[in-house]
Amino acid sequence: MFLRKFGIGAAVAAITAFTAFPAAALPKNYQLGFMPAASPVMEQIETFHTELVWIIVAVCLFVLALLVWIVVKYRAGANAVPSKVHHNTLLEVAWTLIPVIILVFIAVPSFRLLYFEAIIPTPDVHIKAIGKQWFWTYEYPGANGFTFDSLGLSDADAKAAGKPRLLGTDNPIYVPVNKVVEVETTGADVIHSWAMPEMGVKMDAVPGRLNHTWFKAERTGVYYGQCSELCGARHAYMPIELHVVSDAEYKAWLADSKKKFAALENDAIRVASK
Numbered sequence: 443m444f445l446r447k448f449g450i451g452a453a454v455a456a457i458t459a460f461t462a463f464p465a466a467a468l469p470k471n472y473q474l475g476f477m478p479a480a481s482p483v484m485e486q487i488e489t490f491h492t493e494l495v496w497i498i499v500a501v502c503l504f505v506l507a508l509l510v511w512i513v514v515k516y517r518a519g520a521n522a523v524p525s526k527v528h529h530n531t532l533l534e535v536a537w538t539l540i541p542v543i544i545l546v547f548i549a550v551p552s553f554r555l556l557y558f559e560a561i562i563p564t565p566d567v568h569i570k571a572i573g574k575q576w577f578w579t580y581e582y583p584g585a586n587g588f589t590f591d592s593l594g595l596s597d598a599d600a601k602a603a604g605k606p607r608l609l610g611t612d613n614p615i616y617v618p619v620n621k622v623v624e625v626e627t628t629g630a631d632v633i634h635s636w637a638m639p640e641m642g643v644k645m646d647a648v649p650g651r652l653n654h655t656w657f658k659a660e661r662t663g664v665y666y667g668q669c670s671e672l673c674g675a676r677h678a679y680m681p682i683e684l685h686v687v688s689d690a691e692y693k694a695w696l697a698d699s700k701k702k703f704a705a706l707e708n709d710a711i712r713v714a715s716k
């Protein structure tokens with residue numbers, strides 16, 4: 443944003459292009475940068491992060507240059523009699539004001555991003571994610587709503603299903619592409635966190651509270667996330683598998699799931715009542 447005005451836009455674009463990789467790809471070993479953004483929030487997080495990196499690089503180089511200059515120019519060998527100069531009003535005002543100005547430059551886009559994340563646009567789809575030790579239960583509310591559990595797969599099951607280890611689930615969640623999805627999170631036992639890197643979402647799931655967040659997936663594909671709040675022994679085994687599909691595929695999945703999960707519920711009721 444503001445850095446582009448100073449002509450660093452091209453460099454930012456080059457770095458972003460360098461660190462980008464194909465849609466819905468999994469992270470690679472030794473890879474730098476974020477997962478490729480698939481939602482407007484994540485795009486803005488990436489932009490802001492890149493701006494911060496450049497500010498950090500500029501400050502570090504400036505301080506390093508000052509240190510090198512002082513070490514070389516004011517070394518004992520070249521200054522047998524040390525200077526006794528102290529106090530410089532202009533310098534002292536400068537080293538107070540410049541950091542303040544840098545912080546204001548950081549604060550403005552930071553608050554803009556915070557509000558963009560926090561204010562949920564009118565949602566098209568609601569999902570409730572309930573964190574449990576150690577899996578996620580999802581509710582698709584409404585008259586035709588249903589609920590189901592989404593468990594991480596064992597290594598053998600993941601391999602058989604062609605899903606990545608510790609990321610694939612038995613029942614993935616589906617959302618339509620280019621629609622605002624509101625995610626409500628809560629915890630059934632301890633604090634969990636529903637996190638989906640490509641969507642720029644990480645929301646705590648706290649027992650007794652209902653947190654809200656949102657994303658709008660801009661590309662179809664399969665995305666993986668994980669519980670991101672240390673929640674106990676099997677914290678690492680409660681992944682999130684999200685399928686972003688077309689409207690028609692989403693409607694078909696809704697119809698199927700309604701039958702599938704309602705049948706499961708009826709089975710459970712039958713078993714329980716025996």
Ligand SMILES: [Cu+2]
Nearest residue numbers: 634635669673
């Ligand atoms: Cu958890």
